Amino acid sequence: MSKISLLSILLITFLFIGCTGQQVATDVPKGILYTKIYKSKPKSVLVLPALNTTTSANATDVYGYTISKVLSEKGYYVFPPMLVDKFFKSENISDAELIRKIPISKLNEVFDCDAVLYVDIKSWDTKAMPLIGSSVEVILTYTLVDAKTGDILMQKYTSVKSSKSMSFGSITGLIASAIDVALNASIDYHTLSIMANTNAFENIPYGYYTGDEYYMNDISDTIPIYTSVKKIDAGKLYVNSVTTSKDTPSDKSSFVISGGTIVGEGLKTSSSDTLSMYNDPNGLIIINNLASEYYTTTLLNGVNVLRNRYFLYDLANEPFIIDHDKIIYVQYNTDGTIVVNKDSDGVYFNITKMLNTQDWILPSKEKSSKK
């Protein structure tokens, strides 16, 4: 009896939240969110060993080859990670940082790859929380780069957190649909990595090996995008602000802006584990202690590329966000930082251009030619 009622409550909670969630979302075609991928049509992806920017020594090894399956399932040819590893070692380049410094043109020449995936490990921590339990958090940044042009095709920032506690988390969003981990198993870094990977690449356009039925046929499929734009007034775009914790620099205002799917929050996995995830730009939540990290820097071709996590970037690398049926471009500085202002109405950006989502020119559906 108690088992049944427990299950029912879970189910109802899930359905209920699922319903309310739909009301605030706008359906945005994948063609807008992934314009560059549809244009470049990469067939093969070279995944380089993850670059560990944390103090956890073994993060790169544990993260290992977890991405291979996720990307392959989406129809991309992923170079066999173990062999790629051995290949680099045989060339006396075994360090992820050295590998990261290899120019993309060289990688393209050696591997004949269409795209290169750079993974940055930004957090890999276990935190003890007195009285409550402990939490494990993995934050990863993924940067998919066109191997011929060096252009960033997509960038994702994903955080997955597992907390051990006795509380009963609410359930929203994805019920681990694409995740092939036994949910009863204890949550470890390996599992969290897989979840982060799945989360980040869940909506990537279908690649060549998904077959004719899918490949390039998902360009008009839509993804629900949530917004937290408060108002648009005289060229100013106001967004909801959040209260941040003490580790946010005081000179920066914190804000939450348009996002997308809440991929899973408070996902109940076993008697004591609660998982929460988010994913930017497809995520609308800023969790307090992360609010200071608006920007992601990624070392590409020897240059640190700075991008705002909460914005999407168009073909000309101009940052924009989506609010309902509007595509809103905002002012940014030459270093890539976005101009943030504040007045009595709250935090705002300067709007430079506004488009309707219907006016967005989707890339042609033409399939990539055989090599």
Add this chain to the structure above:
Amino acid sequence: MKQYIHLLSIIVALFITGCANDNIKPPKEPTYEWCEYTIKSGDYGLNEANSEKFEQYKEELKKVIDKANETKKRIPPGICAEYGYMLYQSGKSESAREYFDKEVLLYPESKRFMKQFVEKLYGKASTTQTKESHIKDKK
């Protein structure tokens, strides 16, 4: 108890109908059969010196290949190449070579990389037959 369940199923049914959305496409079927590849490769990756993990991973790769043949699906990317390398390390360099070739056959994208990898293991002379096509590729 029974009544309770009845009531519950009605409530649940109501919620489901309320949420029904015609735009939701059925999820795509998995492109490949992976068995326990991710877990086993992770295990092996962290314990490359452990001969038991080595064998387990090798077996798992074979299982993925067999499963693909059984279900008439394509073998996932990289699996043949990795299995070939496991065979090579077990001293079966001849059958290893077959799997390296199979990777290229299934996924022509891997051609340039696999050629270089094979040359590292078997020496440059081993790939002379395909040398011309390689040069053509580079152009």
